[in-house]
Amino acid sequence: MSRIPSPPPPAEMSSSPVAESWCYTQIKVVKFSYMWTINNFSFCREEMGEVIKSSTFSSGANDKLKWCLRVNPKGLDEESKDYLSLYLLLVSCPKSEVRAKFKFSILNAKGEETKAMESQRAYRFVQGKDWGFKKFIRRDFLLDEANGLLPDDKLTLFCEVSVVQDSVNISGQNTMNMVKVPDCRLAEELGDLWESSRFTDCSLCVAGQKFQAHKAILAARSPVFSAMFEHEMEESKKNRVEINDVEPDVFKEMMCFIYTGKAPNLDKMADDLLAAADKPCSRCDGDVRLEVHGDLSPSPGGRGVPLPGLGPVSLPGSPEETSETVLEVRRDSAVRTLLRPPEPATSLLLPLSPPSAPIETPDADARGSAR
Secondary structure (H helix, E strand, O other), X not given: OOOOOOOOOHHHHOOOOOOOEEEEXXXXXXXXXXXXXXXXXXXXXXXXXXXXXXXXXXXXXXXOOEEEEEEEOOOOOHHHOOEEEEEEEEEEOOOOOEEEEEEEEEEOOOOOEEEEEEOXXXXXXXXOOEEEEEEEEEHHHHHOHHHOOOHHHOEEEEEEEEEEEEEEEEEEEOOOOOOOOOXXXXXXXXXXXXXXXXXXXXXXXXOOEEEEEOHHHHHHHOHHHHHXXXXXXXXXXXXXXXXXXXXXXXXXXXXXXXXXXXXXXXXHHHHHHHHHHOOOEOOOOOOOOOOOOOOOOOOHHHOEEEEOOOEEEEOOOOHHHHHHHHHHHHHXXXXXXXXXXXXXXXXXXXXXXXXXXOEOOOOHHHHHHHO
C-alpha cells in the first residue's frame, strides 16, 4: 500500500500558485501475485471450451476477496480455438463489485517472465465474473519445445493483481501566510533571570547588600566586567565584587539596564547613575574603572555643558532647548558610560553639535574641577 503524501513544503511551492486550502485524494491499491503451475500440460483436454481452474487465492489471510485463474487450453470458442485462453475470476466478494487490474505472463525454463499481457485499465468484477484474454498465446508457439515455455511439460503461469480499494481525502489549509513570528521577549526573560537570581555564579556586594548575577551576561554587556573576569583578579577568583559608595537602588537600576537594555527610572536617576559609574570596582588596579569625567549639569546661563573628558561644550539654542538637550545628554551619557570603557580625553562620546559648532578647549583647572 502506498504511503499517503503530505503537503509539499513552502520551498517546493514557492514558484507555483498557492491556495488558501488544499485536498489530496489517495486511491488505495492492494497489490499481490500468484503463480500457478500445470504439470503434464500436453495431456490437458483437447476439446474447445474445456476449462481448468486453479485453487483460490487472495492478498492475505484476512482478505475476503477470493480469486482464481481459469484457463482454456484449446481456446474459449471457435474464434480462439488455436489459442490458449486465460482469465482472472472473482470467486467470492462481500461487496457488490470491485475494480482490479491484472497482468499475466508465462515463466520460461529460466524462471523469466515472457509473453506478458496486461489489462489497460481497472475492470469491474462482480462475484462469478471473470476478465482475461481469449487469445493469450498461440498453442503451436506454446507447444514448440524450441521456445522453452513448457520445460518438463510444465506450464507456469504468473499473475499480478492490483485491487482498487476505498479512496481517502486529506484536506487542510495553507498556513504559510498564517505563521506569526513570536515577539522577541529576550529583554523580559533576561530581566526575569536577574530578578529571580536563578543560575547565578557571582555576587555583587553594594553597601551591605548582596546581589546575585551572571558573569557571562555582565561580561557581554560591560567591558569593565569583561576585563575583570577575564584576568586573574581577586573578583574573578572569588566570584565576588565589592562596590562602594553606591546606593543599592541606584545599582539595581544600573543592573536592570545591563540585563534588559532598559532603565525605567533613568530620567530620575541619571545623576546618581553617573555618580555610580564614577565609582571604581574594588581591586581593579586603577586600569579598569567605571568612570565619568565631568558632570552633565548645565553651566551658568544654560549655555555650556561639560562632556566626559572634554570639558564644557557650547550648545546653540534657547535656554529651554538647552535644558532639553542637557536631559538627553545626561540620559545618553549615563547609558553609554555604564556599558563602555573609559576612553582617551581626546575622544568625543556624544556628538551634540554639528561639526562647525565651536568646542571650548578645557584648561587644566576645568578638567580638574570636573572630576
